[in-house]
Amino acid sequence: MESVDSTNTYLARTLAALPGDDARERLRQLGLEPGWQSLQEPNQVGVGAPPVLPLALAIADQQTRCRGRLDRVWYNQSGQSFLASWAVAVPTDLLTGPTAGWLPMAVGMAVAGGLEQTLTACGARNLTGKRFDQALRLKWPNDLFCSGRKLAGVLCEALPVGPQWSVLVAGVGLNLFVPADSLPTAESTSLQYHYWPLSGYESLRNQLAVSVSEHISRELTALAQSGDEAQQAFCDLHERVVERSWTLGKPVEVRPVAGPNLKGTAVQIAADATLLVEDGSGERVSVSTADVGVLPSLPTQGSDMKQT
Structure with a gap:
């Protein structure tokens, strides 16, 4: 179409x-x-x-x-x-x-x-x-x-x-x-x-x-x-998703549909496909539907991109 x-x-x-x-x-x-x-x-x-x-x-x-x-x-x-x-x-x-x-x-x-x-x-x-x-x-x-x-x-x-x-x-x-x-x-x-x-x-x-x-x-x-x-x-x-994950091991910010945002580290993708995020106190939170942003700074626009 x-x-x-x-x-x-x-x-x-x-x-x-x-x-x-x-x-x-x-x-x-x-x-x-x-x-x-x-x-x-x-x-x-x-x-x-x-x-x-x-x-x-x-x-x-x-x-x-x-x-x-x-x-x-x-x-x-x-x-x-x-x-x-x-x-x-x-x-x-x-x-x-x-x-x-x-x-x-x-x-x-x-x-x-x-x-x-x-x-x-x-x-x-x-x-x-x-x-x-x-x-x-x-x-x-x-x-x-x-x-x-x-x-x-x-x-x-x-x-x-x-x-x-x-x-x-x-x-x-x-x-x-x-x-x-x-x-x-x-x-x-x-x-x-x-x-x-x-x-x-x-x-x-x-x-x-x-x-x-x-x-x-x-x-x-x-x-x-x-x-x-x-x-x-x-x-x-599960194994292939973990191997290709851009999220695991990185600092993240969880932005739920309702409730306060949560900052922590993405540590595991569980057997039910939820993401486990560990906060600063060591507590693990299971995330199923929220938006999850990876926090490290992005490369400068153009540093890993080439106009063709």
Whole structure:
């Protein structure tokens, strides 16, 4: 789409209007609508592999009401950002149960993996010589940072459908070619200042759509398994999130929706995906939904960024 109010809202609104209490069936119906293609079917699997979760993707070159976490507005101009949302059919207990907090992190890891795959495909290199895992890090719970600055945000929302299957709607906003003087905050950045050469906007957008879709499918399909396979998938995700964390070990300021701010050190990501912050007295506070800002000073604008 050239423009839409919000790809998350668009997908949720469209799916909510379809009949049936099985999210998988609603996604199949969506795939029959004009303009919808590449809907993954659950039988597209290899021998011994878990069934692939059905998913649909909506991309807009511009969003008039682009939303982020905690009701933030995501800056976007046509041709400057990758703006997309995925609707994925997942087991309802995965969406609403005690492990639901891992879903945004799984999507964040998928965005990082898909971006790395895209950059590799176009032969891009980091302008400071950093490896992908050194430059691209996750700020809890799911923002993608590049060399200490926010490159992408993820917004995950639940669409309850039925007792067995529901929908996770995951929106991504990733700055590609946003000029320095248009970056919305001091901690924001744009891909063009860290990697080169890059493909043109349309080519980069399309490759990202394919790559991130593959990684989202892989991450969520693993978590949707049952028994020991699911437990192993969550343990594996936990380990990978900790390894790529931009937050752990750093001084942080927790800004809750209600109540006073808290300063401390991020010391652990717990098994339920909450962040444990240790205050000055040594007491540990569990954080689940608040905004968490990393406190060390940002590099001077331009010190790790190059105009290309």
